[in-house]
Amino acid sequence: MTTAKPSRGRIDKRHAILEAALTVFARRGYAQACVQEIADAAAVAKPTVYNHLTDKETLFREAISAAAETVGSAALTALEPLRAPGDDLATAVQDTALLLLQACSDDRALALHRLTYAQAGDFPDLVEAVLERTTLRLRETLADRLARLALAGRLRHGDPSIAAEQFLALLSGPLEIRSRQGNRAVPEAELRALAEAATETFLRAYRA
The missing domain is CATH 1.10.357.10 (Tetracycline Repressor, domain 2)
Structure with missing residues (x-):
């Protein structure tokens, strides 16, 4: 029986969020960028971003x-x-x-x-x-x-x-x-x- 590997999906989502965050922050600047825009760019739900990165400041730090x-x-x-x-x-x-x-x-x-x-x-x-x-x-x-x-x-x-x-x-x-x-x-x-x-x-x- 093959077991699922949910951790791989989590890693992929985190990577996508960080890549999207860098792009959005670079385009909009830290102050003007919003988490919803980053979530949309990463093709994930907004709560998923918070589940991975807690808040906007943490998201910025981790993306950098x-x-x-x-x-x-x-x-x-x-x-x-x-x-x-x-x-x-x-x-x-x-x-x-x-x-x-x-x-x-x-x-x-x-x-x-x-x-x-x-x-x-x-x-x-x-x-x-x-x-x-x-x-x-x-x-x-x-x-x-x-x-x-x-x-x-x-x-x-x-x-x-x-x-x-x-x-x-x-x-x-x-x-x-x-x-x-x-x-x-x-x-x-x-x-x-x-x-x-x-x-x-x-x-x-x-x-x-």
Whole structure:
């Protein structure tokens, strides 16, 4: 006899609610968004939202946290080309740069950026939590990758944390300008141009 698995349905509903919440909050702002609109977007009843997330503030916090975890994980995955770059270090660095730009400029990442700082006055702790899941964790992992490349003689020796910060700054600064502070998606061609420019500048400074 096959037993039902109600917990799976509950997980799916929670995921749908959080995804809908991020979309609605990003479109309407925290103050103007309503739980009924989020429930409609998630295709669930309004009481179901409260059963999963208690109230609007909890819903907002959980939606931001879930988005930060997803964006942060995508950014970490973008570092994979640096794990074993082969003979062509420049290509590995440029591939990483492009993947990072893509991870940080999709709809979820833009919504996360916009909402976190728009509501920083009401939810100051969320800024720190988002940074921990995204930028800080990414910088630490990138520094480790760069340190290993330096030990292998591929990059010059130095402080890998500073090198990681500078590499990320070469990407985040231009991306911020082109996305107009997170209000529009950047075309793929522009992302590729940014990745190429960042790679060239970084390797001029750090190639062994």
